[in-house]
Amino acid sequence: KNEVEQSPQNLTAQEGEFITINCSYSVGISALHWLQQHPGGGIVSLFMLSSGKKKHGRLIATINIQEKHSSLHITASHPRDSAVYICAVENYGGSQGNLIFGKGTKLSVKP
């Protein structure tokens, strides 16, 4: 079993829909990251969370440390949001910089 599980693996939405991507992990963590990867490989770091909730524009990320679960929400989705979204955790007590990645959620937003 992977230490970081994301769901769904693939997601197709219509423009304007509210989208939720989930991430569950089985290790103790000190931080969780959400990354966005566009076709061609470029990766952008969206959020780093250790507790609570963060918002940036139409993106919202939440984390529940007790339940070992995080969600990434996209409001009013747009075709330019189409990308792979990757959850990564820093293993608590592990070496700083040792990220464990989920397999990613491929999002396609149709106009």
Place this chain on the structure above:
Amino acid sequence: KAGVTQTPRYLIKTRGQQVTLSCSPISGHRSVSWYQQTPGQGLQFLFEYFSETQRNKGNFPGRFSGRQFSNSRSEMNVSTLELGDSALYLCASSLDGAMADTQYFGPGTRLTVL
């Protein structure tokens, strides 16, 4: 401010050869991390350098090595290439460390081993 740059962007090698990839971080960033991305395994952490010292290392064989120079530029080297080393290699820089700050990723080097 210029972003993270990686060279070369594409590379084709044959089994048994060695390869060196280069990463120039954002000016002022002292930490550089390297990652391997393959369709089967996804993203995996290789190692992190901070102020010319390897601070962390992932679970990769000794054929994978790296170094960082005084200007924070970093190189990674893979010796005795295997077919399974075909991957997208990404580097990311941050001010202080991979977890302490937001990481900024480069465009990657796509390595194909024939």
